[in-house]
Amino acid sequence: MRKNLLIIDRSGMTHYLRKEGCSAFDRSLYRVVVITNATKAYSFNTQFYDDIYIWDTDNDESGLIDFAMQLHQTTPFARVIAFSERLLLPAAQIRQLIGCEGDRYNDVIGFRDKHAMHRIAKEFSLKVPNQWLASEYQNCLPVVEKHLKLIIKPRSGMGSRGIWIVDNKSMLHQVMADIQSQGEDLDHYVIETYIEGSVFHVDSVIANGNVIFEVAFEYLTPPVQFTDSKPRAAMLVSDPQTAQAIYSENQQVVVAFDIKNGVTHTEFFLTPSGDVIFGEVAKRVGGGVISEAIYQLMGVDLNNALAQSQLGNEITLSHHSELHYGGWLKFHPRPMTINKISDISEFSEDWIKYAIIKKKVGDPLSAPYMTGDSIADFVIAAPNEPLLRSRINSVINTFYCE
Numbered sequence: 001m002r003k004n005l006l007i008i009d010r011s012g013m014t015h016y017l018r019k020e021g022c023s024a025f026d027r028s029l030y031r032v033v034v035i036t037n038a039t040k041a042y043s044f045n046t047q048f049y050d051d052i053y054i055w056d057t058d059n060d061e062s063g064l065i066d067f068a069m070q071l072h073q074t075t076p077f078a079r080v081i082a083f084s085e086r087l088l089l090p091a092a093q094i095r096q097l098i099g100c101e102g103d104r105y106n107d108v109i110g111f112r113d114k115h116a117m118h119r120i121a122k123e124f125s126l127k128v129p130n131q132w133l134a135s136e137y138q139n140c141l142p143v144v145e146k147h148l149k150l151i152i153k154p155r156s157g158m159g160s161r162g163i164w165i166v167d168n169k170s171m172l173h174q175v176m177a178d179i180q181s182q183g184e185d186l187d188h189y190v191i192e193t194y195i196e197g198s199v200f201h202v203d204s205v206i207a208n209g210n211v212i213f214e215v216a217f218e219y220l221t222p223p224v225q226f227t228d229s230k231p232r233a234a235m236l237v238s239d240p241q242t243a244q245a246i247y248s249e250n251q252q253v254v255v256a257f258d259i260k261n262g263v264t265h266t267e268f269f270l271t272p273s274g275d276v277i278f279g280e281v282a283k284r285v286g287g288g289v290i291s292e293a294i295y296q297l298m299g300v301d302l303n304n305a306l307a308q309s310q311l312g313n314e315i316t317l318s319h320h321s322e323l324h325y326g327g328w329l330k331f332h333p334r335p336m337t338i339n340k341i342s343d344i345s346e347f348s349e350d351w352i353k354y355a356i357i358k359k360k361v362g363d364p365l366s367a368p369y370m371t372g373d374s375i376a377d378f379v380i381a382a383p384n385e386p387l388l389r390s391r392i393n394s395v396i397n398t399f400y401c402e
Contacts, residue, residue: 002028002030003031003078004033004077004078005033005078005311006033006035006071006072007034007036007049007082008036008057008064008081009036009057010037010086011040011084012043012044013043013048017303024304025307032048032049032051033071033075033077034048035053035064035068037058053067068094069098077100079100079102080100080310083284083306089108089109093105101312102312110257111281114131114156114280115155118131126252127249127276129192129195133189134190134191135185135187137191140172144169149166149193150193150194151163153192154189155187163224165194165224195277198218199223201217201265201267202216202217202265202266202268203215203265203285204254205315207261207315208261209254209260211254214250215298216243216246216247217290217328219234231330231396232371236323238324242270245270245274246268253281265281265285266280284306289354289374292328293328297379299321300317325383325384325388326379326388327392330374330377331375331377331401333373333374334365336402337363337364338363338402339402341359341401342398342401344357346398347399352378352379352380353380354378355379357375358376359376378395
């Protein structure tokens, strides 16, 4: 008899497919029920699910939980699946209410609340920025009086959305006033010292408390700058000493947050003095083109690993390659209506491992909402770092959207 599986979604069907195209959830084993929003329902084909329901999964978390509980009365769920960061807590609450296995509220809150996250990391002696609740912003004045930068961000934020960077008292006071004028509680925001240095993301697979796969990329420009709509790229970390320092801290993060199974996306800073500073960690697959880059460059399917972990199955990975030089590239949108855009046929070189152009002539564009928003994505490989940088720049100079 098939087990009932609930997927709560806000991103569309492709996130639940293995890279070879088939579903990560075996329909011979599971009766698949999907709750998604109206804009994503069309992306699910009928071969993927048994039942599908429409709900405002972007904005109505309490209603979503209640609706899931109603469905559970007639379709008792053995597992609850959520890949989107915003839905990790509702999924945990549903599991807790229905008594099924998987992450519960206390397992997830440290990944969704940046104040709790900072406390956990600091208690475990990870190096972290100084942090205050925004309601305590008066305590930050000595920092900006020295003309040092502070970063202000939502406690439950993601994708670098809703972030301010300030370096003087008047800017700090203005941001605090702006937050309050929007009717928001200052305690819903945190303030941190801005860390100067390189920024990295590390994507990992953990099984039985052990890191069985990890890979680090260095951003070529800080992700918080995505609102300038310029291209963004990151490269595999090829320097062994840098990689080892970051991986050592990454494994400490796994221990500090008591991660037994799953997939993580973690950000670190490397300061000019050589310190590795923990930024934040998410218990999900990295957004945007990151998972595709890891699959194309390393042969590891993070989406499938996350699916298996949430199903409670043993996580197994196919043998992954040890490519040292590769990276991803994305083009953010800017407000306009497209009159002319590159054709995919212009990017047929064998060193372009993946390319997708998501928009077409006539499409209206707006400013990027978060770092994952893009109109085109590329994965690029090379035999050495100078050539990799050259190839990334070549694609940047070739691609056009006017």
